[in-house]
Amino acid sequence: MKFPDCAIVHRCEICNDRADPHEIVTRGAGGKRVDWNVIYLCLAHHGEFHDRGRTTWAGLYPQFADKIWEACLRAGRGRHDA
Ligand SMILES: [Zn+2]
Numbered sequence: 001m002k003f004p005d006c007a008i009v010h011r012c013e014i015c016n017d018r019a020d021p022h023e024i025v026t027r028g029a030g031g032k033r034v035d036w037n038v039i040y041l042c043l044a045h046h047g048e049f050h051d052r053g054r055t056t057w058a059g060l061y062p063q064f065a066d067k068i069w070e071a072c073l074r075a076g077r078g079r080h081d082a
């Protein structure tokens, strides 16, 4: 049985709670809703990302640092800014 995308329950990649996709590089900055630019995060971890900015957040969760850096490069942003 196939569900439409909106019915899929995603899980936070950190704590496994119910999650929504977070775009590492926002659309405004050239990012897209594609695998390499999306991390699934629960409300708490998602808020933390936006509060702290991606550079600080990547320091807290180094398992995502490579993915975040890669997404920045792919989206054409050379600077590792938040
Ligand atoms: Zn979480």
Ligand SMILES: [Zn+2]
Residues within 6 Å of the ligand: 021, 022, 023, 046, 050
């Ligand atoms: Zn987000």
